[in-house]
Amino acid sequence: MNKKTIFFDIDGTLLGTKDGRRFCIPPSALQALRTLKQGGHRVVICSGRQEAFIHKFFPNIFTSYVAMNGTHVVYDGKTILDCPFSRQQVAKLMSHFDSYRCSYTFVGKTNGWARNLPEQYLEKLNVLYGFSDFLKVQWQPEEVDANMMDFIFQSEEEFERCRSAFSGSMVLNRHPGQLAADLSFKEQDKSKGIQAFLEYAGIDKGDTIAFGDGYNDVTMMGAVGCGIAMGNAVEDVKKAADYVTDAVFDDGIYKALEHFGLI
Secondary structure, eight states: OOOOEEEEOSBTTTBEEETTEEEEOOHHHHHHHHHHHHTTOEEEEESSSOHHHHHHHSTTTOSOEEEGGGTEEEETTEEEEEOOOOHHHHHHHHHHHHHTTOEEEEEOSSOEEEESOOHHHHHHHHHHHTOTTOEESSOOGGGOOOSEEEEEOSSHHHHHHHGGGOOTTEEEEEOTTSSEEEEEETTBSHHHHHHHHHHHHTOOGGGEEEEEOSGGGHHHHHSSSEEEEOTTSOHHHHHHOSEEOOOGGGTHHHHHHHHTTOO
């Protein structure tokens, strides 16, 4: 059997909230990652998360990742693709979303820039980003060095009011069960990041697998040889996947890899 390259989403796939604790990784998932690496398979993150988060929560595990919804791609520690917003794009995006009174953040590799964000959300969002001081609230547009955007809605009514702001090539990926979403673009998403990774590394698509659960994982399912949806995945991901495993805390990753004879 050829060695496989296996892409893992983070939130809802490798990590989740359990017993009130955020960022919990099932012991079986950790064991699966170690076993895959020992067997000569390549493990890669494919997430909307940024570089600093990956290194903090998965130290010494991943040296390759498709981060920030495919706009920052690293192969064995070497950046092979990096697509931050230009100053002109930042100004255009700000003007557009400000006109809809959206609350949003520009997300960079080590920091974020909050805009129109209610003060009571700041501490909670810093926690969600994994760092107590991740978000900047006093900044100028030329300071932004970001690859993606996140959006926060105070209510379903606000979400509906802002919905029309997302048009054209914009793809709003609602986080399941939350009033938050991340933004990707049809020309820049996880599938495009995976394609860049495979082309650079000379890896055949048939030797690849991906695990995911959220809306930004839908295109990822078609970018690999075998797409695996977590049991807790949204229905769109399950429909796009080749196989559905159990939920994140029901040892879904381990069971799927065992099913395919990889561990």
